[in-house]
Amino acid sequence: MNKFLTLREAARGIDEKKIKPSELTEELLAETGRLNSDLNAYITVSAEEARRAALAADARQASDSLLSPLDGVPGALKDIVNTKGVRSTSASRILADFVPPYDATVARRLLDAGLVLVGKTNTDEFACGGSTEHSAFGVTRNPWDRERVAGGSSGGSAAAVAAGTCFYAVGTDTGGSIRLPASFCGVSGLKVSYGRVSRSGVTAMASxxxxxxxxxxxxxxxxxxxEVMAGQDWKDATTPPREVPRYSMSLPDRPEKVMRGLRIGVPKEYFVEGLSPEVEKMVRAAMAEYEENGAVLKEISLPYTKYAVAIYYIIMPAELSANLARYDGIRYGLKPEGEISDIIDQYYKTRDQGFGPEVKRRILTGTYVLSAGYFDAYYRKALKVRTLIKQDFEKAFEDVDVIMTPVSPNPAFKIGEKMNDPLSMYLEDAFTIPASMAGIPALSIPCGFSAEGLPVGLQIIAPQYAEEKLLQVGHAYQTLTDWHRRFPKL
Amino acid sequence: MGEDKQKNSDLIDAGRTGADKTGAVDAEKIKHIAHLARIGIADEDADRYALQMNSVLDYMKILEEVDTTAVEMTLQVNGLNNVTRPDEVRTEEKSADLLGVSPLPKISGQIAVRAVIKED
Known part of the structure; x- marks a missing residue:
């Protein structure tokens, strides 16, 4: 059984010719076939493409010409990452049959490094949600408890890794959509600094x-x-010309190398009454682990934290409503049912039948906050408060190296529990949204399990473009603990 | 810390107990916004969207307590300005492939849409 190896272990096995990419791929495709009808982690399983890529990797393995450590290793892509020739639905009815004519930059880079694509993972429609319940292709179930959500919006990617159907998966994070599902599914997930990875070819949500x-x-x-995904791309003008460090080469072999003298900020605004005592206990225990190995904990304040959710649900829908205007049923998408009287009616029917309720809600909210008369009160105000949240972090990082918090107030919730109460769902992202607003990187790593056996995540936040430091700090914890080596029984 | 705890639990709990029914939008307003966004919406759905949007808009009222008079807006976070590249034609996708994505009929390299201007 290879399915719960780490990517590094699988890569080593391939490099040393102990594991053949095609055999590894068959093993994981079989697991995917066995588990996906229940978990629904994948919208599309690309078995044919995977087998073809694996055979090509076999040949490179035989001729000692592997492209990278990822060569021949099965992975998955969130279904808003467009892949040439492989259906990419964004989990929406409006793109249910969309086969892109090109690859997203991130897909291209990974394929060029030898990605064996198992499939396209489930997500909330257009990445709009925190539970993957808003997918037009049905909910993704949490591998640790089938009655619970996997988190969202990248719930399919998190569940796919947790269930051992791939060794890594790409997700997207706009307000917490990598960190929340990583936490709910007990895997590691990284939200990068804004601009670090090209967005070209990834369906835009909030730009x-x-x-x-x-x-x-x-x-x-x-x-x-x-280190394969990151870096400047001429197709995305928001990617800066910054060098991409070899992140995997600078990880510490001994944890104290990173932990000794590390200044950890503990923001009091994240340890509040709505936080489950169980989650708080595990997060504090994780921070104590750092402290025992020489880190210094320091209570800090990020006073504008409590406004982050409010401004997120202004800025994000505003940008989303503009981005989704392109789904007009003309250049892409659905052919609506029913008689069409004119072009406006065609837009009406295409978008009514094509978008699900949460996407419609957000488009309506976005259109509203951008409309004349409300622009100043909502949108302009939100952009100003965004500055204050960003400054909170800048000030904090004058005194600390990283900030540690819970990822979410509670472990994974039950499927259906929050579906009729959008605001309650939005508040699950209260701890992840601030870093998104500031454009800074944040990691979610497993730090314990609840009494009910559900994974709990630790969030580590670092200054802009400090991914190298962030990964070192996270890796150091995993050399001391084995929360990341526990797997669901499936 | 006690007071902060209370304030922040408001953040986690706000809105769970139901929306302010006197909020800013009603079903008619929702229909108007939906028209601006070119989404056809059934009457019964408009009522539900109004209720849900009011609960969210009501929550946003907490922003009123922040003084932002001297604060600049943040429109982007990575500090890049006026990014340019040489004006070179780079064609990776073929126009036929791009047109092929459309669900509508094509006529000589163009997508055929319904008439926008009608005859009397």
Missing amino acids: SLDTIGPFARTVEDLALVL
Whole structure:
């Protein structure tokens, strides 16, 4: 059984010719076939493409010409990452039959490094949600408890890794959509600094916030994937010309190398009454682990934290409503049912039949806050408060190296529990949204399990473009603990 | 810390107990916004969206307590300005492939849409 190896271990096995890419791929495709009808982690399983890529990797393995540590290793992509020739639905009816004519930059880079694509993972429609319940293709179930959500919006990617159907998966994080599902599914997930990874070819949600990042079993594996994904791209003008460090090469062999003298900020605004005592206990225990190995904990304040959710649900829908205007049923998408009287009616029917309720809600909210008369009160105000949240972090990082918090107030909730109460669902992201607003990187790593056996995540936040430091800090914890080596029984 | 705890539990719990029914939008307003967004919406759905949007808009009232008079807006976070590249034609996708994505009929390299301007 290879399915619960780390990416590093699988790569080593391939490099040493102990594991053949095609055999590994068959094993994981069989697992995917066995589990996916229940978990619904994948919208599309691309078995044919995977087998073809694996055979090509076999040949490179035989001729000692492997392309990278990712070569021949099965992975998955969130279904908003467009893949040439492989259906990419964004989990929406409006794109249910969309086969892109090109690859997203991140897909291209991973394929060029030898990705064996198992499939396209489930998500909330257009990444709009925190539970993957808003997918037009049905909910993704949590591998640790089938009655619970996997988190969202990248719930399929998190569940796919947790269930051992791939060694890594790409997700996207606009307000917490990598960190929340990583936490709920007990895997490691990285939200990068805004601009670190090209957004080209990834269906746009909120363009000033969208980031693309990896899920994997370990932080070391995240580093291996990120060093392939990251970097400037002429197709995305928001990617800066900054060098991409070899993240996987600078991880510490001994934890104290990173932990000794590390200044950890503990923001009091994240340890509040709505936080489950169980989650708080595990997060504090994780921070104590750092402290025992020489880190210094310091209580800090990020006073504008409590406004983050409010401004997120102004800025994000505003940008989303503009981005989704392109789904007009003309250039892409659905052919609506019923008689069409004129072009406006065609837009009406296409978009009514094509979008699900949460996407419609957000488009309506976005259109509203951008409309004349409300623009100043909502949108302009939100952009100003965004500055204050960003400054909170800038000030905090004058005194500390990283900030540690819970990822979410509670472990995974039950399927259906929050579906009729959008605001309650939105508040699950209260701890992840602030870093998104500031455009800074944040990691979610497993730090314990609840009494009910549900994974709990620790969030580590670092300054802008400090992914290298962030990965070192996360890796150090995983050399001391084995929360990331526990797997669901499936 | 006690007071902060209370304030922040408001953040986690706000809205769970139901929306302010005197909020800013009603079903008619929702229909108008939906028209601006070119989404056809059934009457019964408009009522539900109004209720849900009011609960969210009501929650946003907490922003009123923040003084932002001297604060600049943040429109982007990575500090890049006026990014340019050489004006070179780079064609990776073929127009036929791009047109092929449309669900509508094509006529000589163009997508055929319904008439926008009608005859009397």
